[in-house]
Amino acid sequence: MPAVTVDNVLALPRIAEPAPGAVSRPVRSLTTAPVAYEGEGFPVRRAFAGIDLAALDPFVLMDQMGEVDYAPGEPKGTAWHPHRGFETVTYMIEGIMEHRDSSGGGGTIGGGDTQWMTAGGGILHIETPPEHLVMSGGLFHGVQLWVNLPRENKMAAPRYQDITGRKVALLSSSDGGALVRVIAGEVDGHHGPGSTYTPISLVHATIAPGASLTLPWNPDFNALAYVLAGAGFVGEDRRPIHTGQTAVYGRGDTITISATDTQDSRTKSLEVFFLGGKPIREPIAMAGPFVMNTRAEVFQAFEDFQAGRLGSVPARYETLD
Template sequence: MRKIKKKYKAAYAPMDDLVTYRALPTREVEYIDPFLFLNHHGPQVYKSNNRGLPFGPHPHRGFETLTFILEGDIMHQDTGGGKDVIEAGGVQWMTAGSGLIHAEVSSDKFKKEGGPLEILQLWFNLPARYKMTQPKYVGLQKDQIPTVTEDEGKVKVNVISGKWRDTEGPIPSLSDIHMASIELQQGGSFTTTVAAERNIFFYVVRGAVKVNGETAEKLTLVEFENEGNELKVEAQENSYILFGHAQPFNEPVVSHGPFVMNTEEEIHDAFRDYQAGKMGSWQ
């Protein structure tokens, strides 16, 4: 069994009228290499004729984002040519790489009609050799994500990247990051193995689960030691978790706002390139 190192409660960090909990980074935990950042927006209900999500055009370089749309929607646009609206149950994976400008806002329909909203965005680092890779965007609706059921249907695994059992995720990861979202009915359980040298990402979005004998409730990030390889998870109530794992890069992490690089000089270069229009111009 993997030993649990520590459990961290996400910090309440609202953005205007958007309910937000930040699981990474907080005062207690900076990052779990290569998992850098997690914002959990909602759950909340927007009234009709609302302003929607506040994430207008902004640049990124040096990392990747994975956005889970549990309720509501996101209209994405970027200077690399990506543009779509992803609805509840879908995901967006963006490789910022050498840099782009993008916006993540609510659709006109959601702003007009309102409704429930719950969205999570996770940032992965890119290793130094891929920091300046070509930007890329993939948006998948719910029906484009393969699912694996376990425990007589009480557990549903939505496979996004890497593999779960024999099912391959539809998004190839440059750095072999395995990611899934897992829905569990009360009493449902599963067991999986992760090589001891790989770091695990485990965040409880909803409900409460027992993982390797310890309870983790909603809004909790669980950090594991790099000892043992088995995880046993049982839902104490209907639950939803984000689960992933990756080989740590063990490289310097220097971040400033929207850029994540390996040195201060590379951060300065990113700001200069953005100001010079090398990340594209917003139309």
């Protein structure tokens, strides 16, 4: 699982041991993501299925895209579609994805890169594998996260951030057993490059077999851990967890997860996506590609989309619609 790696994890800044009296967050729940199909038919795991929205706030949806090894001609993407009222974060682990949107934003991301799109008041966009990848096939694996926007920012102007893998903050656990990539927010004083309206932290960690990782976590944030690959134990009571499962932590100062002593030959390490943020605590009305505060606002979003007020497909891409 490439993402961003280093030759010597011990050369990285190390995350400090928990301070005396720090409270380890207990595990409140463990859920298993069901498999579904998105866009033109690529497989996803619905990481948040079965979890109360109140426990997820400020997040509303997360899909693990793949991991799948496409044959030539098989890679799939999405058609042009609208969004309003939230941000989409696409983190690529393996493979390549292209993004284009009606505001002129867009780019190509590969392993370790992140696309951060603020839909705000409304935008149209499309996500597709590049033509050469469609022709050749290959591995495809990533995560897409929807981050809610507070009422005051729901109609903000759309924006796009292209975060290359070399920009993320790279850290080591205190004993060198884990590589920690900070994509957004802060861990132990180290900040990721993602700029957010809602205060959040996003981290991808690779934990060696038998190693344990304890992260200091903002006590005002919720905390979740999703296993991208591998098997381990979560929390101080070491509840078993494996690929496709999400742990929701309770309140406290630190979050802990450890890898089993042996992993399968395909996985080699425990791969975990950590996320947390300051809850917005506002009503949520969701329908399709819109995340608003009221049903009336959702209906208005559909009406605005149908009237062309959320943007238009750039002329050079109309044939892709």
